[in-house]
Amino acid sequence: GAVVSQHPSWVICKSGTSVKIECRSLDFQATTMFWYRQFPKQSLMLMATSNEGSKATYEQGVEKDKFLINHASLTLSTLTVTSAHPEDSSFYICSARDSASEAEQYFGPGTRLTVT
Amino acid sequence: GNSVTQMEGPVTLSEEAFLTINCTYTATGYPSLFWYVQYPGEGLQLLLKATKADDKGSNKGFEATYRKETTSFHLEKGSVQVSDSAVYFCALSRSSNTGKLIFGQGTTLQVKP
Numbered sequence: 001g002a003v004v005s006q007h008p009s010w011v012i013c014k015s016g017t018s019v020k021i022e023c024r025s026l027d028f029q030a031t032t033m034f035w036y037r038q039f040p041k042q043s044l045m046l047m048a049t050s051n052e053g054s055k056a057t058y059e060q061g062v063e064k065d066k067f068l069i070n071h072a073s074l075t076l077s078t079l080t081v082t083s084a085h086p087e088d089s090s091f092y093i094c095s096a097r098d099s100a101s102e103a104e105q106y107f108g109p110g111t112r113l114t115v116t
Numbered sequence: 117g118n119s120v121t122q123m124e125g126p127v128t129l130s131e132e133a134f135l136t137i138n139c140t141y142t143a144t145g146y147p148s149l150f151w152y153v154q155y156p157g158e159g160l161q162l163l164l165k166a167t168k169a170d171d172k173g174s175n176k177g178f179e180a181t182y183r184k185e186t187t188s189f190h191l192e193k194g195s196v197q198v199s200d201s202a203v204y205f206c207a208l209s210r211s212s213n214t215g216k217l218i219f220g221q222g223t224t225l226q227v228k229p
Contacts, residue, residue, distance in 0.1 A: 004159060032215060043120075043221040044160075044205070093159070097215050105215055107152075107159035 002028050004096050006108035013084055013115055020080045021111045023094030029074035030096035034105065035067075038091040050077045074099065084115040118143045122206050122220035129196055129227050137191040137223045139180075139206035147208040149173075149182055149189040150217070154203045163191075163204070196227045 003026040013019050023033055031052050036044040048069050049057045056069035066088075068080040077096075081088050091112050095105040123138040141147065148167045152160040164173030166182035166189065173180050178193045189206060206220040 034215070034217075041221070044217075044219040046216060046218070049216065095160075104162055105217065107161070109157065109159045 002026075002096075002098060002104075002106040004094065004106045004108040006092075006094055006111050008111060009109065010112040011114070013113070015085055015115055016083055018080055018082045019084055019113060020078055021092055021094075021113070023077045023079070023096065023108055025075045025096040025098075025106070028096075028106075029099045030077075031074065031099040032097045033071060033077040034095045034097075035069060035077075035079050036093040036095070038093060038110070044093060047079075081113065084113070086115045089113055089115045118147070118208060118210060118218050120206050120208055120218055120220035122204075122223050124221075124223070126224040126226055129225070131198055131227055131229050132195045133227075135191070135193040135196045135200075135225065137204055137206075137225070139189045139191065139220060141187050141189065141206075141208050143187075143208055143210060145210065146184075147210050149180070150207040150209065151178070151180055151189070151191050152205040152207060152219075154205065154222075156202070160205060196225070198227045198229050201225055201227045 005024045007022045033050040035047045038044045047062045050071040052071045058064045071077040093110040095107045119142045150165045151163040153163045154160045164175040166173040169184035171182045180191045203222045205222045207217045
């Protein structure tokens with residue numbers, strides 16, 4: 001089946017620094033990718049929709065200047081958490097829609113971010 | 117607004133027991149409904165889906181029926197295995213075009229031999 005990878009799988013950074021998380025579709029092209037955030041024992045919350053070659057669409061309450069999304073190719077989207085703070089510590093998950101069928105989203109394994 | 121509510125876990129069962137994980141939703145119109153499964157260390161995988169009322173989704177022995185009258189999409193399996201131990205997420209999508217998914221909080225299932 002379709003595979004989506006995320007890198008890194010976990011990262012620890014200091015408060016005030018920026019962290020970039022990559023999401024790649026390995027064997028298909030994805031015009032659309034999604035970024036989710038998950039707190040412990042809670043649901044996945046959609047942060048933004050990333051469209052190749054255009055600006056991301058952010059959900060209400062998500063700071064676009066804080067969470068920078070770039071979708072420069074059909075197989076790669078990146079999420080950069082800028083000036084990270086401890087409250088940004090969370091599990092970040094991406095998903096990708098196959099451009100050929102757009103019938104299903106394929107999820108990455110997630111990235112655990114800890115800000116100290 | 118749109119939302120999904122799942123029964124709280126964890127759910128602990130013995131092998132070959134019957135499984136039900138409740139899921140109810142709130143949405144206007146006619147959403148599509150999904151169950152995703154997340155095995156340890158892996159990404160979410162689509163388990164089954166239903167796109168209209170009375171549809172039954174099924175896969176790997178799991179079933180769920182889209183009940184509009186009760187706004188429910190309960191997940192069932194007649195005989196669970198240890199390998200079914202995972203986190204299960206119920207989700208809805210209002211639009212097949214945008215692909216936006218709204219998830220429940222997830223239910224952890226642990227099956228003991």
